[in-house]
Amino acid sequence: MIVAGAQLGPIARADTRANVVKRMLALLHEAKSRGAELVVFPELALTTFFPRWWMQDAAEIDAFFEREMPGPHTTALFDEARRLGLGFSLGYAEKTADGHRYNTSILVDAGGRIVLRYRKIHLPGHAEHEPWRPFQHLEKRYFEVGDLGWPVTRENGVVVGMCICNDRRWPETYRVMGLQGVELVLLGYNTPIHNPPAPEQDHLAGFHNHLSMQAGAYQNATWVVGVAKAGREEGCDLLGQSAIIAPSGEIVAMAATVGDELIVARCDPELCRNYKATMFNFAKHRRPEHYRLIVERTGAIPPA
Numbered sequence: 469m470i471v472a473g474a475q476l477g478p479i480a481r482a483d484t485r486a487n488v489v490k491r492m493l494a495l496l497h498e499a500k501s502r503g504a505e506l507v508v509f510p511e512l513a514l515t516t517f518f519p520r521w522w523m524q525d526a527a528e529i530d531a532f533f534e535r536e537m538p539g540p541h542t543t544a545l546f547d548e549a550r551r552l553g554l555g556f557s558l559g560y561a562e563k564t565a566d567g568h569r570y571n572t573s574i575l576v577d578a579g580g581r582i583v584l585r586y587r588k589i590h591l592p593g594h595a596e597h598e599p600w601r602p603f604q605h606l607e608k609r610y611f612e613v614g615d616l617g618w619p620v621t622r623e624n625g626v627v628v629g630m631c632i633c634n635d636r637r638w639p640e641t642y643r644v645m646g647l648q649g650v651e652l653v654l655l656g657y658n659t660p661i662h663n664p665p666a667p668e669q670d671h672l673a674g675f676h677n678h679l680s681m682q683a684g685a686y687q688n689a690t691w692v693v694g695v696a697k698a699g700r701e702e703g704c705d706l707l708g709q710s711a712i713i714a715p716s717g718e719i720v721a722m723a724a725t726v727g728d729e730l731i732v733a734r735c736d737p738e739l740c741r742n743y744k745a746t747m748f749n750f751a752k753h754r755r756p757e758h759y760r761l762i763v764e765r766t767g768a769i770p771p772a
């Protein structure tokens with residue numbers, strides 16, 4: 469399967485969804501001309517990364533959420549992708565009919581059907597206003613923890629799963645999908661390069677991004693497609709370096725800019741099967757009887 473990562477440059481708070489979708493359509497067209505079958509868009513792709521602001525007004529918050537998918541602004545994206553015969557994945561803020569709010573990704577097949585949905589589980593940041601920060605990271609305020617686990621589906625003969633941004637730093641994310649035979653993990657991210665509680669780590673933001681995704685890919689014998697919303701967005705620098713990573717752990721394509729940019733690679737599931745049958749033959753080598761602490765304990769408890 470030929471997969472494209474459609475990195476987006478910054479989206480201003482004042483940008484309309486129509487304008488963002490126009491940029492996404494341009495990337496879809498480029499993807500088609502470069503032979504792609506599936507296009508991966510970032511986390512919260514339709515708006516600016518709004519958890520950077522403390523908001524109390526319900527209508528102001530609601531304006532960042534989608535109540536239907538496709539909705540009035542995204543129908544054009546679904547229609548054009550179907551016309552081009554392309555599948556795509558898309559991150560957006562979801563408000564359900566019964567009022568729940570999630571940071572969500574969907575996978576849409578080439579026929580325009582939503583075939584997989586994921587709701588972000590590892591919500592980073594904080595829930596209360598922390599005025600000392602130069603910008604907030606209020607995902608714990610605006611979203612509930614996802615309620616779907618990490619489902620996978622078979623799409624065009626490839627086992628596909630999804631996760632979102634901070635999820636990529638946690639090995640459990642990939643392993644739960646690895647245990648379902650995942651061959652292609654799609655993920656979008658909005659990663660501020662400056663992390664106010666730990667500024668001494670800022671210069672390693674790019675390294676940690678690739679380290680997490682390369683380890684997840686290798687240890688679970690899967691392709692990983694990590695796609696950024698990048699660049700200076702409302703005064704906040706977001707990491708770029710979108711990458712397509714092979715089951716060997718090697719980066720085979722990487723963005724060179726922090727703007728709208730397409731990266732493309734052929735993601736051959738045969739390579740997954742090679743690693744899954746040898747070094748990472750789970751059935752042969754895993755020892756779950758020794759892994760109980762992973763599900764029984766959340767925080768670390770060192771010896772007295």
Ligand code: CDT
Binds near residue numbers: 633660
């Ligand atoms: N969007 C998102 O999950 N960003 C986080 C920032 C972590 S610092 C609070 C990330 O893991 O990249």
